[in-house]
Amino acid sequence: MFINSTNASHTPIRAVIIDLDGTMLDTLPDFHVAINAMRGQFGYAPITREQIALMIGKGSENLIRSVLALELDAASIEQRFDEAMAFYQGHYLAINGDHSALYDGVIDGLEAMKAQGLRLACVTNKPIAFATPLLAQKGLAPYFEIVYGGDSLPRKKPDPMPMLQVCADFDLAPAQVVAIGDSSNDAEAARAAGCFVLTVPYGYNHGRAIHETDSDGIVSSLLEAANLIRSHNNDAN
Numbered sequence: 354m355f356i357n358s359t360n361a362s363h364t365p366i367r368a369v370i371i372d373l374d375g376t377m378l379d380t381l382p383d384f385h386v387a388i389n390a391m392r393g394q395f396g397y398a399p400i401t402r403e404q405i406a407l408m409i410g411k412g413s414e415n416l417i418r419s420v421l422a423l424e425l426d427a428a429s430i431e432q433r434f435d436e437a438m439a440f441y442q443g444h445y446l447a448i449n450g451d452h453s454a455l456y457d458g459v460i461d462g463l464e465a466m467k468a469q470g471l472r473l474a475c476v477t478n479k480p481i482a483f484a485t486p487l488l489a490q491k492g493l494a495p496y497f498e499i500v501y502g503g504d505s506l507p508r509k510k511p512d513p514m515p516m517l518q519v520c521a522d523f524d525l526a527p528a529q530v531v532a533i534g535d536s537s538n539d540a541e542a543a544r545a546a547g548c549f550v551l552t553v554p555y556g557y558n559h560g561r562a563i564h565e566t567d568s569d570g571i572v573s574s575l576l577e578a579a580n581l582i583r584s585h586n587n588d589a590n
């Protein structure tokens with residue numbers, strides 16, 4: 354549970370905000386294919402999944418700049434940026450989801466959350482044009498009342514704006530909402546918004562161990578998260 358059970362008056366959790374890449378789906382193989390296809394158009398050699406894993410989490414612009422920085426200086430990156438982004442987006446949309454897989458416990462966890470009456474939102478730094486078809490293809494779309502991509506709002510995670518927007522949409526206080534993610538971006542955004550935060554250890558945390566990230570707990574799956582929320586709410590009632 355998130356709050357010491359001796360505090361009988363704590364607020365029940367009513368909604369869950371769930372991250373996409375590295376939390377529900379292992380999308381690293383899709384990023385790998387699309388990035389290397391883009392690099393090939395520039396005549397650059399392929400890079401490894403491990404290299405790309407370190408660059409995921411802060412949205413497409415950050416990813417493309419990080420990839421170009423392997424060859425180019427800062428001024429050249431900006432010169433090639435628009436072309437690289439256009440190449441990358443074309444390749445990503447062509448293969449979106451083809452090489453990605455659900456992590457264990459995702460569907461069971463979402464079902465368990467729904468069964469508890471929790472409202473669900475997906476907040477990802479992935480562009481919304483990638484996130485929407487991917488959620489549909491993987492059977493995740495029906496679970497979410499709200500989906501915000503990295504370009505849906507003026508600021509993305511680790512800024513608290515998307516978390517606060519979800520709280521406002523659901524008409525809930527941040528203390529009634531828990532965010533679940535695989536990276537410090539998710540945890541920082543949730544903390545700054547005043548939401549609870551749980552992390553999963555199996556995603557992409559910029560090469561850092563998830564234990565280094567401040568959270569209210571580490572869960573091995575979304576199913577474990579659902580169970581934790583249930584016991585928190587049982588204590589609250």
Ligand SMILES: O=C(O)COP(=O)(O)O
Pocket residue numbers: 372373374375409410411412413416476477478479480
């Ligand atoms: O696209 C990214 O950089 C990461 O997306 P996420 O917020 O779903 O982990």
Ligand SMILES: [Mg+2]
Pocket residue numbers: 372373374375376410534535536556557
């Ligand atoms: Mg993530």
